[in-house]
Amino acid sequence: MSGVLSSSIGRKVAMAASAFFLMFFLLQHFVINITSIFSPETFNELSHFMGTNPAVQFVLQPVLIFGVVFHFVMGFILEARNKKASVKYVKNNGAANSTWVSRNMIYSGLVILAFIVLHFIDFWIPEMKYKYIDFLPESPNRYYEELVHKFHSPIRTGAYVASFAFLALHLLHGFKSAFQSSGMSAKRAAKLETVSKIYAIGIPVGFIVIALFHHFNQH
């Protein structure tokens, strides 16, 4: 298998596999978060489960972190190799044959990376500190309050909104691209076109709605 991963197609498929995983994670993250708008109780319940269930904490969480790191590192490796393979034109009209998003995944990806760093600082590190360093007692109803608190600052909220916009751009190409890379036929890919748009726009817009909702509903 290591031979496969060093081949161009192997890398592509690995990139797609990590993307599928991340897209699935994003979907479940969204499903949990959207409950915060309708029912703080449900949100707390789900968050508590995710935050304390050992399978999630000690199996899924490391896998997720690996997936995130892998996707970024592989993205950078591919970008570097592709840069090495190509020579710049004096005049190039990329817009004539491809979308801006497809040509600039590295930039939308970098914005998302910056966002993830922020997100880790905001939620994940305090969470880890709370649970595994300070060993504070479990409090099943704290999650909703923490969430609302984070969206107090207009700057942070703005940063979230902007990041999700870039996430949408990244997904607009990435969703379809992952299927193409893993060898899906054009006929099926065409059927997936609508699903792709719904996912790529719907999920980030949903996250934006969550952020704005809590920002404007501070109590």
Add this chain to the structure above:
Amino acid sequence: MALDSKVPQGPIAEKWTNYKNHINLVNPANKRNIDIIVVGTGLAGGSAAATLAELGYNVKAFAYQDSPRRAHSIAAQGGINAAKNYQGDGDSTYRLFYDTVKGGDYRAREANVYRLAEVSANIIDQCVAQGVPFARDYGGLLDNRSFGGVLVSRTFYAKGQTGQQLLLGAYSAMNRQIGRGKIQMYNRHEMMDVVLVDGKARGIITRNLVTGEIERHSAHAVVIASGGYGNVFFLSTNAMGSNVSAAWKIHKKGAYFANPCYTQIHPTCIPVSGDHQSKLTLMSESLRNDGRIWVPAKLEDAQAIREGKKKPTDLSEEERDYYLERRYPAFGNLVPRDVASRAAKERCDAGFGVNATGEAVYLDFAAAIERYGKEQALVKGLNTEDAALVDKLGKEIVKAKYGNLFQMYDKIVDEDPYNTPMMIYPAVHYTMGGVWVDYNLMTTIPGCYCIGEANFSDHGANRLGASALMQGLADGYFVLPYTIGDYLSDDIRTGKISTDTPEFDQAEKEVKEKLDFFVNNKGSKSVDHFHKRLGKIMWNKVGMARNEQGLKEAMAEIKELREEFWKDVKVPGAADTYNEELAKAGRVADFLELGELFAKDALVREESCGGHFREESAETEGPQKGEAKRDDENFAFVSAWEYKGEPADAVLHKEQLEFNDIELKTRSYK
């Protein structure tokens, strides 16, 4: 030297099999000690190189393009003939043989043509095994179409890109051998001369077109597969780089050149648009199945159209002259290529041409669109009187059949052929003449072979559609690999041929001198300037219709032009680097010699046959009045020319053609 065609004895149907059974073979262990050079990697050269390498010989293959896949065989559109009789319409080896000899106006060697027909079926098996995606019917079996001048459907095709697919098949077979190290491929290399040692072909001198380096390559045999010489006309459907040089170099070293005047002018090409024109584009012959060819019946209408005052669609049926249907009621628009071409020229010469240059006729699909439209309306139970509906349905059918050709026309001419008739005019397309070879495909130089369009052998004075691909592959896959073994069986003890000999020294010196001459010549005119002038002379005086006076003038003019060329040609750049102008200069120098021999050959042949039409030799009375008149009594021979310095001094050798299995008849398409 008397010409010996080496045709084996015995009944025609058994000649090839008997012959194969009795020739000498080279054992596998000895084959690895034998080198073969193949110049040109189109259908003939590519298939030969692959097969020879597979047999175990060491092959060195040369192409002037950057890859064998670019050879001009790739441009053949229509298809490849084979006597498979898959359609059950009465086809057979004999019938394909008969059609080819008749189509060639009885100027081909019977035994060669029969062998071609015999191996044709195998070509299809071979190509399918290689993964050539021929068109298939819904049952999954191979589909066939019919082609001009024959009565059966025996043409296999891959959309409008049959040549491409067959060439890629041969190229893939080559790739396999290159991958195994059995073929050494030299791309972007041009053969500059052949080297003879003790009278045998033992190597070539090449120029690396990227570095300008002159190289020596030795071998036990040399195979020339460099294609036809249609570019002597400057404007033709050949590729820009197609040239006669390899064939001409061996001619100058002793290989006889046969029937140079047999040239095929294809009737359906896109007309010349102006002086800037660099090449002509063919529109597949299949268009004549549905298109009707016409010019205005009245001179004043033709003039009005040329001046843009009238449009073709303004003319009523009565104001049009469907001249092919008028002259040849039996075959109509489907007469063979040579007949259709001459008829177009006749109308345009009489002043009925329809574009600004006066050299174009219409190919009209309006009738086909209406016919198909009505048919479709009827099938679908719709109103056949609704003109708009019929037009729409008809166009859909025409699009399905010829969509890519219509699009190509639209891109080049910027007119929509669905709504206005196409303009077409004949253009030089294929050369039946070429290096003289015997039954073994060997030239008059021992050890030097010539295959594919570069030789003269199988098409006589006119080639049928879809037969060029057949001949190229037959020569390369199935004929040469046998016959060359017979010759090489004497060479198993020869050992490696050294390139460090006086013969190689001399050949290389001559090549270098000529290159140095070009780059140092302080001329004032570009190579293309001379090539274009040569083309004009050829087209006007040695083109579709030829006469004694014109041919004599052409010979004198070409000689004069050649002298001017050597004095005044300007080649920028250096010899030891990439220099396209220098490469062109060498090729045009050879065309300037060939052109004169071409005219001389046409002058000597005082009859009309196939692609060669002498105005003096036409029927003067009866139903065939004005048609070509063949003279079997005096001209049933192959003209093989021996080089003696100036082309005008070339010596004619005649190979008498004997017809034992076919009766000579007048070709009539009335």
Add this chain to the structure above:
Amino acid sequence: MNMNLKLKIWRQNGANDEGKMVDYSISDVSPDMSFLEMLDVLNEQIISEGGEPVAFDHDCREGICGMCSLYINGEAHGPDRGITTCQLHMRKFKDGDTIYIEPFRAKAFPVIKDLVVDRSSFDRIQHAGGFISVNTSGNTQDANAIPISKHAADEAMDAATCIGCGACVATCKNSSAMLFVGAKVSQYALLPQGQVEAADRVKNMVAQMDLEGFGNCTNTGACEVECPKGISLDNIARMNREFLKANI
């Protein structure tokens, strides 16, 4: 109706030269000329002025040999669709236009001179497996022995129409050759004759492609748009599939 144009052309004297854009002007260009005929006229002009003509690859001039290349105004084979450079006509341009003409660019396509590039990497990929290992002896079974569905034959034909010009690589921001390799892999993968060696073929061809230094496909789809023969992106997906199948 004739046009005057400004040309900015990449001139590079050999592989080791740095190369630069050089300005030319050309007048009286007929809209009926093909793009390459316009360059012919320019070269005649340069020769008569004592200069060295611009080197560019071309041969059949009817869109099938795949020899012509050129990156014109930022696009492989210029602004028109479904054609090669030799089929591009000057009527696509306007009087007074400035036209940028560059060679096809990729690390795996080094420049030989001016606009001429070395695409032998494509040949080497084919040597690695672009064939069916059948002898050319003619002792094969009858062509109709294995029926092949019309659908599969047509699809294989669509993949096989690739002319190997390299526009896909030239236009790809990653200089990836996957459309080219995908088309070849697909042609054989779709036909029963190609099945026997399918796994080795895709592995060997992909390995050679990587060795040649082509980049990685990121599915921008630019190749499919610029391909003169309309080779579908689906061929890349099929190659990916074949590759996975071969490795699992």
